[in-house]
Amino acid sequence: MSGPAVFRLPDLGEGLTEAEIVEWKVAVGDVVAVDQPVVEVETAKAAVEVPSPVAGTVTELYAEAGTVVDVGAPLLAVSAPAENAPVDGGVRDAAPAPPAERMKEHYREEERAGSGNVLVGYGTGSARRSRRAARRAARASAGSPDAAAPRAEALPTEAPRTGAPRDEAPRVISPVVRRLAAAAGIDVGALTPSGPGGVVLRRDVESAIAAASRPPEPRPARAGDAAGPGDGPGTGTEAGVGAGAQDGVHNGVHGGGGGSAGDGDLIRVPLRGVRRTMAERLSRSRREIPEATTWVEVDATALLRLKKDIARADPGARVGTLALLARICVAGLRRFPELNASVDAERQEIVRKSRIHLGFAAQTERGLVVPVIRDAHLMTLAELAAALGERTAEAREGRAAPENLTGGTFTLNNYGVFGVDGSAPIINHPEAAMLGVGRIVERPWAHKGKVRLRKVTQLSLAFDHRVCDGSAAGGFLRFVADCVERPEVLVAHM
Known part of the structure; x- marks a missing residue:
């Protein structure tokens, strides 16, 4: 032996x-x-x-x-x-x-x-x-917050079902939730789980942290209690404490790493994993890329109508608004290849890419990630929709392969899901451009000589001014806007 x-x-x-x-x-x-x-x-x-x-x-x-x-x-x-x-x-x-x-x-x-x-x-x-x-x-099914490792001879064959017995001990499946609770000193065994099957979710821990942060009774203000903007808990008021604690929790969860309580009421969250990678990439983008942003408001009523028509004609395709926008971006990049590029700073060269690897921003519990759909220019609309769904699921479940998170040549960012109208997005280094899409809302809009309620959204294009000038950037954005307002333009370029 x-x-x-x-x-x-x-x-x-x-x-x-x-x-x-x-x-x-x-x-x-x-x-x-x-x-x-x-x-x-x-x-x-x-x-x-x-x-x-x-x-x-x-x-x-x-x-x-x-x-x-x-x-x-x-x-x-x-x-x-x-x-x-x-x-x-x-x-x-x-x-x-x-x-x-x-x-x-x-x-x-x-x-x-x-x-x-x-x-x-x-x-x-x-x-x-x-x-x-x-x-x-x-x-x-182990019933332990720390969920000890399964033994090889005792692996069950069925997933846990919802509706677990109420006297069963709360379970914590997510390591992020477990670390968050440990950092804040929260006993998960004392929480009332809100997840299916008696699982403790992030919101349960956040609620417990917020409740623990509230003082039992108001205390008189003292000298030195004043805090600067963003100090949160230092304000000494109930609203300030709650906001500060929630802000710390939000950052801890989306950073994918546990924070350690210290320095009074502050929660420190180390930059690790995905959060550190994105921080380094975005910081480098700001340092190296002379970016400019241009935007336009568009009437997306026809695009939404097309989505409904496709759903009726082929329900199995599951084509959503993001898939339509992705297909429009691909068509636009083939028409304006200047934006499907990067800059080799050492050799002082613009590197134009012949293949389109489309990235799209996805928010997960571990932070912002950018899954990549390779060779998007070779896919049909239905294939793009399927790839978007698959990559999103992989990212949110933490099982995305490294090759599916790198190598993008252009990024689509749908920040409208957060309920905002517009933004000036930071380019995903080393790419040369990013298209941002705001929420789609009903607004008064001039249509066929009359003012009507139409579905309107804002498109923002951030681009590297080294790879192209305003003419190419404006041409790309106008082409995207035309395809959104009149989808038949897209059909002509598919």
Whole structure:
């Protein structure tokens, strides 16, 4: 029998060099099976589960939850009989590990070969997805806020149902909700869950934090109580405390990382994972791109009518407004290729792209992400609609593959879902432009010589002034507006 085998963090691809441990699915002494998820990690791209490439007993965990580890760093040790040790399992005995580059290439080979070491959520097989669903069901039925890892011999086959017994202990499925509660000192066991099956949701924790932040009775103002704008809890009033606490909670949830209470009433949220990646990308965009913004208000009544006509003609296509706007953007980029480009600052060159990889902004619990639909110019309207739905679901469930979150050439941002009319969006570096769409509302509008109520929206185009001038940018935006107002223009360019 050989000594314990050390399982190291595999190469996650896309240039990622580190990951944060979100949650261990196993503990020391647990027996694990091959391909059983043992740890959930969060990278700058997505949250993924790492399966064990070997069966055996866990003898050591090398890092605690919340720790950031590098690719090739030890994750856990598994004591297994020598005959169970895999040939290409990414595990090495306690002997010195190979160099980092050899380790990375080793995992790349395994992923290309389709071995058991492909990360859950990144793989190609349906078996991994079924194991993921079974594991979630086991955690949901465990009745513990921390939801200890499922044992290989006790995986249920059905997902939890709604309507769990009222005397069942509250469950916390989301690691984000669990970290948020821990940071604020909230006992999830004392909360009344509002989710299906007795699951504690983010809003339950937020409500508890807001309630705990309210003082039991008003206290007289004292010198030094005044706070500057944005200080929230420092105001000393009930409204100020509630607003400050809610603001801290909002940032903590959408940042995808737990905050640590400290400095009085302040909640500090570390910039990690997706939030850090977006912060760096947007900051770089502001530093490097001389952007300009142009906008126009358009009558979208005909476009909405077209959406209804398509739904009646082909209900299975599930074509929504975003899909129609995406198809319009693709047609516009083929007509004005200057905007489907980037700038190589080192070589002082404009790089125009022959393929359109359309990104679209999606808000998730882990923050703002931009899923990418590759080769959107080769898709039909129905195919675009299906791809939008699939990418959105992947992003919100935290299972988007890194290659589906990078490489975009143009971004569509529908901020109208937040109930706002317009915005000056920040370009998604290194792209050259972004189209923003506001909410669609009824407004008085001149139509056929009369003032009527029409469905009106605002389109905003932010563009890199290095790649084109106002003529090209205005031409693209006008083309998009014409397609929205008269969809037959789009048909002529499909």
